[in-house]
Amino acid sequence: MLQVDGVTMHYGPVRALEDVSLAVPPGGIVAVLGANGAGKTSLLRTIAGLVRPSSGRIKFDGETVTLAATEDLVRRGLAYVPEGGGVIGELTVEENLRLGALWRRDRDERLRTLDEVVSVFPRLAERSGMHASTLSGGERQMLSIGRALMGRPRMLLLDEPSLGLAPIVVEQIMRVIGELRRERGLTVLLVEQNARSALSVADQGAVLNVGRVVAHGEAQQLAADAQLRHAYLGMT
């Protein structure tokens, strides 16, 4: 579904990614792990078309999208949920959700999707008329994932969905991610510092360190690798 081939990316003179390669098969969940500043967010921003790589190639669904605009990638089914969710606090919960589907022409389809999303996150229905700025961290994360689903994406790029959330909320969000894959064949690239919860839901993982992939493999293998756990994942 997604192929990243030898991508190098710079912020001005600073190299944020170096020769990163990664593949996410259709219906797969791949976790990208690493410490703060390892380049995880830079990788997602590059894939989402928010920054341009200096070299390398990105393919989505068989087509080269290295230079595609963010808005067009969304329309092709690649949705990016940034760190903290990027919900628009001045809009209501319902407006945030509707916004996610507005580029789709068919109004009935949009309403149907809204019902589906609300059934995944019933909490959002209770909050529908409130400004998103009044939501708790967990509700915001649900809203941002729900909003991304409003565009009926084939693939989600999730940036640290667990950041700052209580363990029970993290567990709930990871469970939803697993369900979305099982029930709709959604493909997910999940960036996390929280290696334990990310590897619990992912099939495969890759570890980034200072902009390079230093390890990749099956999620269970990564989780079991004592040296890796110690050196990069902060797990004991």
Place this chain on the structure above:
Amino acid sequence: MSRFVDLTLNGISNGMIYAAVALSLVLIWRATRIINFAQGGMMMITTFIALSVVDAGGSYWLAFCVALASGFAIGAVTERALVRSLEGGPPLNAVIATLGLLILLQAVAGMIWGNTPRSFPPAYSIRGYEISGRHVLFGPFDTFTVLAVLGAAAALAVLFRGTGIGLQMRASAFDALAARLQGVRVTRMYTLGWALAALTGSLAGVLVAPAVFVGPNTFDAILVFAFTAAVLGGLDSPVGAIIGGLVLGLSLSYVSGYAGSSLVTLAALAILIAVLMVRPEGLFSVARARRI
């Protein structure tokens, strides 16, 4: 007493003009964080275009529609050609550019239409209604002014609150990145925002034109009043712009009537400074939770 009534009615009529121009400033401020100093020039150009239609034998309503359409077009072109190219730089660059555009528009208008102010026809009689044997300072054309501005404001409110395009425009204004991530074509929303703002300004232009003579610099003072009204209303709030326009219109009308018309501009500046000192967020802005 009758004097007070006259000043009040006159204040409402003028206030609606300020409200419309303030609204056009607020729309652009909300969308792109730029104060459009060229607004006075834009509405001057569209009013002159309307006047040319009338001169060529066109009906008032044709001229009216041409003014609005040309306002929409000028707004869109300004955003595309001028503001877009300055995107990413300090916001002050774009503000200075709008000042430059104002000077350019005034010079061009002088070249095309001359520097002698010209009169502009009203849609309806500007003679005041007769109430108990006396003509008040409010006539059919004032009624039209009030209704047209309120109608435009209501149409904008419906657009912003009730339509998908409006939701996309608001989202683009609040958080451009988040909007892009939802597939919103943010740059198109900015263009549309400028176009609608300039259209609102051009409406104010044809409404105020019969009361003033139209020349290249005619609308400079109105821009100052409108800016004051917008700041009074909180700059961010379309409703505040309307209320701010009305409050300013009434205040200036009383100042003009009771203290002398030469003090009007001074009074507007005094109000502007007072608001900025006492309540810089505007009198009518509701306290909102800002994102951190």
